[in-house]
Amino acid sequence: MHAMWKGTIQIAQFQIPVKLFATTEDKELSLKQTHRACGDNISHLKFCQTCNSTVEMDQIQKVYELGGGNSVEVSDEELKKISPQANKNFVIEQFIDNSDLNIVQMKKHYFVGTDEVGEEVFQLFLTCLQKSKKIGIGYITLRSVQYLAAIRPMGNGIVLSILHYADEVRSMQQINNTVAGVKTKIFEDHILILSQLIDAMTGPFEFAKYGNRYNDALRLLIENKIANRSPKNDEIEPVMPQNNIVDLLSSLQRSLDFVNSETTLFSTSENNNLH
Numbered sequence: 001m002h003a004m005w006k007g008t009i010q011i012a013q014f015q016i017p018v019k020l021f022a023t024t025e026d027k028e029l030s031l032k033q034t035h036r037a038c039g040d041n042i043s044h045l046k047f048c049q050t051c052n053s054t055v056e057m058d059q060i061q062k063v064y065e066l067g068g069g070n071s072v073e074v075s076d077e078e079l080k081k082i083s084p085q086a087n088k089n090f091v092i093e094q095f096i097d098n099s100d101l102n103i104v105q106m107k108k109h110y111f112v113g114t115d116e117v118g119e120e121v122f123q124l125f126l127t128c129l130q131k132s133k134k135i136g137i138g139y140i141t142l143r144s145v146q147y148l149a150a151i152r153p154m155g156n157g158i159v160l161s162i163l164h165y166a167d168e169v170r171s172m173q174q175i176n177n178t179v180a181g182v183k184t185k186i187f188e189d190h191i192l193i194l195s196q197l198i199d200a201m202t203g204p205f206e207f208a209k210y211g212n213r214y215n216d217a218l219r220l221l222i223e224n225k226i227a228n229r230s231p232k233n234d235e236i237e238p239v240m241p242q243n244n245i246v247d248l249l250s251s252l253q254r255s256l257d258f259v260n261s262e263t264t265l266f267s268t269s270e271n272n273n274l275h
Contacts, residue, residue: 003113005142007088009125009151016125017118018090020110020142020160029218084146090160092136092151101135101150105163112151112158122158129153 003019010016033042046055062079063071114122129136129152136151140160148163224230 004110005088007090007140009112009136010089010091011125011136014121016121017114018122019113019115021113023109023111023159027212028215029222083144084141086144087141090138090140090149090151092138094137095132095134096137098133098135098152101152101163105169106150106161107164108162110160110162112160126153126156126158129158 001021003021005020006018008015008017034040035042046057046060047053048055061073062076063073065071138149138151139146140149140162141147148165150161150163152159152161
């Protein structure tokens, strides 16, 4: 596997040589845009609607819009002066408890590896992270862009996660149904029924079983077109299953049958309507 970054983790004066590896790879099929008349590729030109003409790169400027038709120009030279310097160090500024970081704050992940010469200190760092259940926080520069990052143990290895900044993460309190003061009555019999449904559907997570259904459907469509045959209606599964109240009610009823639960728990009385 090719390393996309090589550098060091720095904890005060302690350094650990590391490499970063992408945790995922894109497997989605891509479609190109071509001109229907000749089949050639479509290019995307820079176009000015006011002048009704294409614009060359040397005639393009960057501005910050202030509103009301006003803006401030920012030159490439000015941007270069404030850009982070090329740096191959991930300096850990502090450690936090594992519970202080949640999944919403993370946006991209990298596996962390090392060379033979750094194996001993790498394993020492991994062991200490596992025992302490701590996460290291600091800044890292990747491809000339500085990111806030977290480094943490995962299984028998270490993962570095790029984080959102605090002002980028929305609060769950902004969602209507979680606003303080808004309460929905939950009936005990409904909790029992849905809990039984969850239990009936619980099993080991077979990650590979959940493929990209749209990608599979697109590949089948392309293969059929190459072979000049029409796909059968049952060859392509729906991309998204239906999800509405009727389906929920029928799913609960089927679950009741499955777990041999009492059907009297699920009545159609006014007091037992799902919310």
